Amino acid sequence: MHQPLVHISGLSIKYGNKTVLRDLNWIINRDENWYLGGESGSGKSVLLTAIADKDKKTEIQVNVLNKSKLKPVCLYISQWYQFKNLEGVANFYYQQRYNKQQLKDTLTVGQELALYGKENQLDFTELDQILIALNFSSFKDAQLIELSSGEHKKLQLIKAIWLKPQLLLLDQPYTGLDINSRTNLNILLDYLASQGVRFVIACSEHELPKCINKYACIENGQIKELNGVLPVVRTIPLITKVPSFLQQTPKPNADVMVKMVNVNISYGDKQVIKNLNWEVKAGEKWLLQGHNGSGKSTLLSLVNGDHPQSYANELYLFGSKRGSGESIWDIKSHIGLISPELHWYFDKEASVWQSIASGFFDSVGLFNNLGYHKTQQVNELLDYFGLTEDKNELLVNLSLGKQRLALLARTLIKNPELLVLDEPCQGLDEQQTAHFNQLIDGICSTERTLIYVSHNQQQLPQKLTHRLVLNQGEVIENSTYNLEKELA
C-alpha cells in the first residue's frame, strides 16, 4: 500500500522532432487529485497519454489495485471525442448531421451506452443517475451523428464516470460544456473522488472540483508544482500589428446581413428551433449564448448556408431570400467561419499553409492556386499567429491548439464582412484567447459584423453590442449588450 499511485522518473518524450518532456519526474500519491495547467503545447496531453499508455514506457509505473470496488484501470479521456458508424467506420463529413437519410448509419446514444455497459460489466442503475445529473436522459434515442459537439463531450464524460476507473486522466474536460454542465460535472467528480477515484485534470479553467488538492504545470518539459491554479491572464499588449489587409473592412453589400422570420427546424417530432425571429444588421456585434443543445449550432448552420431546412423557412441572407437561386458558395463567400465541428471534420492531412489558404474558397483543403497578393496575405497571417515555422506541417502532426490557430487564420484570410465565431478559442490557453479576442476587437470596425459564441463569460471581445440567448430552441433574450456592464 505504500507504493504511490503513479511514479514517473526520468521521462523524456519527443513529439514530431521537438522534445516536449525532458527528464520529467512526478509522483502521484494515493490521496492526491491533481490540476495540471500550462500553456497550450506545453506537453499536457503528451504526458497524460503516456501515463495511460504506461506499458510502453519503463519510466512510468502506475500501481492500480486489483482488490477494489473500482476498475483497476487508468483511463485517459482525450479532448477529442470519437464515434463510429455501425460498420465501424469513423468516416463522417462536415454538416452530415443536417442531411437526413433514412439509412440509419450510427447507433443511438442508448444503444451505444448499452454496448459500453455490457462490455465493461457496469451497473445500469448508476447510469440513470449520471444521465440525470448531466441532463442527458432525453438523448437516449438520438443518433450519435445528430449530437452537437458539446453533447458528444458529455457522452464521453458520462462513459468515463460510469466506468469508475482508479485513475481518471481528463484532458480539457470542460471544453464545449455550458456553465450548468460544468458545475454538475464538478459535483459528479467530487462524488467519484469520495468513492476513491483519483484525478488528473488538465485544463485552463478556474472552477475546479473541490477534491483537487495538488497543483502543477509543465514548464520546459518538467513538472513544476504550484500553490494553486495559474492566475487569470487579464490584459497583455498585442505583440504584433494587425495585418494590414485586415485593417480595411469590405463594404457590406446589404444593410441587413441576416433576417429570420418565424423560423422552425425539426427532426421528426423533435423541434430544435421554434418560431425564431432574428435580425442582424450590418456592423452589429452579436453574442450568441445558450445551454448545450439549445440550438446555437443549428442556428448558425442556417446563416452559413449549410442547413437543408433553410429552403423551407423564411430566411434572408445578405439581402436575398434563401432559395432564390443562390448557391451555398455564394453565401459562404461573405462569411468567415470557425466552429468546433468545422475543426473536427477538417482535413487533417492538409498543411497549415493549405488550410489557411483554403479559406479564400471556403473549401476544406486547398484545390486552387493563389496569386501573388493572396499568397502574401497567407504569409502575413502565418506570421501574426506565430505559425510561420509550422507552415508546411500537416495539421495532424500539430497540437490541437496550433491546429485551432491555423483554422482561426483561415477564418480571417478573405477579410470577410461577417465573422461567425462559434467557440473560436477552444483548445487555446488563456493568453492565446486574450490575444485572439484583442485581434477581433482590432479588426471589428463599425462596418464589420460579428456573431460570437462562447460559454466563457470571462473571455469575450470588448466590442459586443447585442446578445441573443436560446433556450430549448427558443429565443429568451434578444437585446443590446454591454460587456463592461455585465462584468460590473
Added chain:
Amino acid sequence: MANYFNTLPLREKLNQLGVCEFMDNNEFLDGVNALKGKKIVIVGCGAQGLNQGLNLRDSGLDVSYALRKEAIEAKRDSWKNATDNNFKVGTYEELIPSADLVANLTPDKQHTAVVSAIMPLMKEGATLSYSHGFNIVEEGMQVRKDLTVIMVAPKCPGSEVRAEYLRGFGVPTLIAVHPENDPQGKGLAQAKAYCVGTGGHKAGVLRSSFVAEVKSDLMGEQTILCGLLQTGSILSFNKMVEKGIDPGYASKLVQYGVEVITEALKHGGVSGMMDRLSNPAKVKAFHVSEELKKIMRPLFKKHQDDIMSGEFSRTMMEDWANNDANLLKWRAETGETAFEKTPAGNVKINEQEYFDNYTLMVAFVRAGVELAFETMVEAGIKAESAYYESLHETPLIANTIARKKLFEMNRVISDTAEYGCYLFDQACKPLLADFMKTVDTDLVGKNFNEGKNGGVDNRELVHINEILREHPVEIVGRKLRKAMTAMKSIKTA
C-alpha cells in the same frame, strides 16, 4: 426492344466507343446557367438520387422529387429522404409534366418501367438524364424524338458525392449526350451545368458516350473491381488458413489489406503501389503478376466479348425475369465463405505490414488493373475511359471490403455489378487452382523479406521498373491524377 449497340453499323460502334475527351476547366465557366430557373425533377430518392439532389439545390437550382404513388402513400424511405430534407415531393402525374429536366436515378432494373411511365408525361422538348446508360444501350430504350437524353455519372457512391461537394470539391464524373436524342443541340450544355451543380467539374470530367460508359463500366466492375478482388480475397484467406496462419490475423489482413494496398495505387498508380514493396518482393510480385496475367487473360477477354455482343446483359435480364434466382443464390453463397464468417482478429497490423505480408494481393491488383485496361483498349475503348473503369475505381471498391468484407461490397455495388462479379469469380477460381498450389506463406501471411538477404540484380530491377512505368495505364494515369490530386483519402482501419 433491341440491344441498341448491336443495331449500329461497325463504323458507328467504333465511333461511339471512341468518344472520350478529358475536359478542361474552361469548359465549365458557364457554371449552372444552362439549368438556372429550370425545373429539375428527380425520379428516385436513394443514395444517388438524394445526394445529387442536395448538391444541385445547394448550387442554386430548383429541385423536386417524383415518386410512385405507392411510395408516397406508404411513406417509404425514398419519400422520407426527400421530405425530411424539405424537398417538394409529388407523383409522376403531378411533377413530370412541368419538368424541364427529369433525372432518372432509380436502379437499372427499374429503368424500363420508370422511363416508360414518365415519357408520355414529359413536356415537348424536355430533357431526360441518366447516371448510367444500361437502359439505353443494352435494353435499347427508344426515347421520344423531341426529348434530349444526357448522362451525368459521378464515379463514386452517393454519400461521397455529397461529402466531397460540402468540402468544396467534387468527385470525378463522366458526362455524355445520346446522339439519337439531341434535337436542339442543348444536351452538352445541360450535362455540363448538371455536372457543375453536383461539384463534379472540380475533380476531373470525362466526356464519354452512353455506349463507351456502359461497355467499360460493365467490364471494369465484373473483372478487376469486384470479381478479382473477391476471388483474390477468398483464395488468399483460404491459403493462409491451410498453411496454419491464425484465422483472425488472416481475416484482418485480407479485409483491410486491399484498402491499404489500393490507397497506394490511387496516389501513384501501379508503379506507386509496387514501389511500396522491398526490391526483392517487387521482383517476385512482378513475376507472379505476369503469370497471373497469362492465366487470366482469356477470361478477361471472354467477359469483354460477352459485354460487347450483348450476351452478358441478355443472360442477366433473363435472371431479372426469373426473379433474380441466380443472383440471390450466389449472394447467399458468398455470405457463407470461411473468410466472410471469420471475424477480423484483434491484432494490430501496421500499414507497411499490409504490403510486406500480402504481396500476393499486390500481384493480383497489378495483374487485374493492367489486364482490364489492356482488354478494354483492345476492344476499342479509349485509354481515359478504361482508366476510370479500372484503376480509378479499385480503391473505392476496396474501401467497401474494408468496411464489412465481400458481403458489404456486393450490397453497395449495383445488382448489375454484383451479378457480373459472381460470374467472374466462379470462372476464375478453377482457373487459378494450379497456380495457388505454388503459393506459400512468404507471398501471403508472412513477411516476404524474412530470412532473405535483400539483394537483387540491378539490371533486372531497372528493367522491371521500366516495364511498370511505361505501361499505358500509367501514362494516362499520370495525366488524369493531376486533376484529382485533392481527392480525400478514405480511411477505415
